[in-house]
Amino acid sequence: MSDLTQRQTEILDFIRSQLRDTGFPPTREDIARQFGFSSKTGAQDHLMAIARKGFIELVPGNARGIRLLKEDELLLSHQFELPLIGSIAAGTPITAETNVDTWLRIDPELFHPRADFLHRVAGHSMKEANILDGDIVGIHAQDDADNGQIVAAVMPHPKTGEDEITLKRYFRRGKKITLKPENSAPAYKPLEIDLAPLEGDSQEQTPFRIAGVYAGLIRPRG
Amino acid sequence: MSDLTQRQTEILDFIRSQLRDTGFPPTREDIARQFGFSSKTGAQDHLMAIARKGFIELVPGNARGIRLLKEDELLLSHQFELPLIGSIAAGTPITAETNVDTWLRIDPELFHPRADFLHRVAGHSMKEANILDGDIVGIHAQDDADNGQIVAAVMPHPKTGEDEITLKRYFRRGKKITLKPENSAPAYKPLEIDLAPLEGDSQEQTPFRIAGVYAGLIRPRG
DNA sequence: TTCTGTACTGTTATTTGGTACAGTACACCC
């Protein structure tokens, strides 16, 4: 299924907003007026292109005969849902389909900052930050962080070598990064990373990156 | 606001079903055809009656210019939402409209047991159960609890006398109930309630009831 | 008894709206 062009997306959005505001779809003339076309044929052409790409259905001979398709997914699934990310397949972006375990119906805007994905915490390394084993944390995607923030770090598992997400408190001083667990038990040791040896080395993959910052959590059991 | 007649209800239902099925409202002719009228004026008369009674709005000069009113609740129907309960008006059930501060888009089934409503925690009395000030807890509505469970208890505030929700760990031994905060600081003292004097006393209001059991939480900030 | 509201039929005027045809211009791909 091909994608919509910029203009076609604008027009589809206008149809959506008209449906929301007025309760019925716009006419060709409504669309032409909205976008400053002097002829309704312009609108018609766009509608036929959008229909051909499968985003709407045009009902011939019916005034305002525009039916939105694939809106169930948009309205029910993705607008108010967040992907739960488990393990991360090599070379894929975090939120790639393959990494999504499931979608949970939670409004992303509930978190501050807004959550872009979720991750289920395993283990007790952040216990003293009140993040417990089994909690589902909301992560706001960004590739940098301030000192002292809790970040979702992506790095290979020491044994399996597979990329995984871990939560740690982030500190940076010059080229030295410290990822600190929030558990004072001796088993939990801060991780020190020196960026210096990696500089200019385009072959070697940086073994660590920030996927985002901690934005809150859900604890699904009483 | 007067009620609709049988026929008007049928016609309003037809408009709803057309909107659901086709994505846009019917014309006067669609309605006439559906109900076997030989003239579209019949449909028009009904529409004007339904509009006069406030159930729809007719947009003059617009084909299919029928707008459903009072449909918001029906459409987004709180299916994947939970009410956030603040203070509780005297003599109302917990989840009564008046007690609902807002609706949050969270799937009730995310919690175990299923959450029926949410409550925002104020204060640090449950700190050692890892429930912090500002957390939003999910509550599964039930009027009893097992020993050691965390419950949402409803009782009058000691100063204002207004009913409010507090979280406490619940213990019962015979007629004696203990509501225990999870904070070992000396300011937080267990509350002892003796049910015995209340028995058979129908005049006196029981000053405490269980609204439900703790089913998990959301922490909306990083 | 009259008035008001519901529930229609029948006809007609007028506007709204869909759609076809003929162009122009630009960008990208092979």
Next chain:
DNA sequence: GGGTGTACTGTACCAAATAACAGTACAGAA
């Protein structure tokens, strides 16, 4: 260089749809 797709303008026709006017019939309330 030709083909295809996008992004429009401009004209025109005609079916779709609204809306107004004139009725009929019945039922319940004042």
